[in-house]
Amino acid sequence: MRFVLRFVPPILTLLCLFMIGLILFERQLAGLTLNVSALQSFKILFISLILEAFPFILLGVIVSSLLQVFVSDRLIQRLTPKNPIGGVLFGSLLGLLFPLCECGMIPVVRRLIRKGMPAYIGLVFILAGPILNPIVYTSTYTAFRSQPEIAYSRMALAFAVTVMIGLLLYRFMRFNPLRHDKPTLGIQNAGHSHSHNHSHVHTHSHEHDHSHEISGTGFRGRFTSVLSHASDEFFEMGKYLIFGALLTAWIQTSISRSTLTGIGDHPWFSHLFMMGFAFILSICSTSDAFVAASFGGTFSSGSLLAFLVFGPMIDLKNTLMLLSTFKTKVVLWLILMCGVFVLIGSYLIEYFYLN
């Protein structure tokens, strides 16, 4: 997996450069089988996925930077519950207070974990936040006017799945899930929460030594440091976002939906199929209900439910963004747990409640 992560983005970038070349020399290569209308479709989807995510990702990195600069680690540690049940409930219901989209959530959660919030709470928030919030509830309710039970069961299933995953993470995750991070960092930083006027040297095990100098106290200093964090984090998250958007747009322009629905028609596969479909579509949780509604005639309510719960938790775009922040092992376990629980849960709800 690490191998894939390391080599796939560069290879794809090479392909991109090649495609830029093709675009620049379009006239000369007109004879080459470069399908113009497919390229146009690709461009529309690619650019729109990026533009749509920008406001959320910017909001995410700004909130993350504000947290870093203005909120002390101690405050975060005091506010998060110590009790695992409380922690899991806190994480899964945090979305009610901060209805952020999944793109914006990852930088914020990473910051919170670095500042001492228990990692399992952060992961639960990442999974639950995009579903358990008022905006998503309203849009699901609007899209399924004639079946409000879809909106109810979407909330219920998301809550049940995240609580189970949260408890499992609390019980079994015994290491820091963050990538490129020293486990003691959160504690190290706890000491100097308020006075940002001393300089010190961090030694990073895998990088060269470099000294951080505080550029100044007061509003101006803090303002520049917010901007500095925000733009650095924007680039860190952005490369995964763009890569994810690229893959998503490419898949959507090259595989047609009728081919897919042909595969997914079998009742036993329909749940699994809709989850896979949600994965490659990678659309925002506030608008996926309308897409699900368009499948109403072809697929059972239970498989639509699987689509609506699994998609916001795990999709192609956010898997890449998760991989930028969390260790590969953690991300794979999350995908597996979400997949299994949503699959079982959507069958149970379909059997006992829907229909």
Place this chain on the structure above:
Amino acid sequence: MIHHLIRGIILTGFAFLIVYLVRSDNLTLYIAPRMAGYVKVSALVLYAAAIYQFYAAFQTWMGRTAAVDCGCDHTPSHSLLKNTLIYGLFVFPLALGFLLPDTMMGSSLAAKKGISLSGSQSINRPDETASASSQEGPIDELDRLFPSDIYTESYAKNGKKLYLQDVIKVEEKQFIETLTTIDLYREQYIGKTIELSGFVYREEKMSEQQFVVSRFAMNCCSADSLPYGLMISSPEAIHFDNDTWLQVRGTIMIGTYNGNEIIIVKAQKLEQIAAPDSPYVYPDYDFGL
């Protein structure tokens, strides 16, 4: 320093891409109007971040470090190849955005996304007997024609309104809602005249006299948009290529396609029109309120 400069240029590039799309009125080809405000604000933020990057580059050039402590590691990689590739990834959408002309979604994407010929599928047809008994007081003729339960009430109301019109005009504002209503109560509308506009789309299974007049419905962005439309039947069908924009006036009939019962509009008048400035339609969130 070079990193700050490159990052500054990329951030400016994205900010300008958004400004460029807004100035050329093409932002709505990618993003729904309700999202456009947020995207415009993010252009400002990107621009502020770009200015910071230039400032940091200047500071480094002057020999001062602008780095701040954050307990995390943002140091860019030292491999030249890796850096080129990563920045290339950011430049790619910029290049696409500026170099390729902005186009609207048309029949080639409609083929990939799969068209809906009967409005929104999530609405179940109401049970006719159940609703008749639930009504209080005298039931007039219209209520009998448009039975409803609590979920389809707004469609029944809209249906009665449309029923009383001489010509049913499918407006942009409630495009999906109108198509859904008409499909829901299609038997009542047989023989009525309908008017709509959209682009021409064809599938292989359609006959030579058939095509679909369709509009893309968008929620947030192009990735979640889906084409909705009505089947048109006309002897002149072959004269119109895919993606031609048409204003159609015709009579509502019922036919079958792919084994499903659908509405077919028998065209009386087909008029080629220019593609509208706002080619997409959006769900009406106030419908039925």
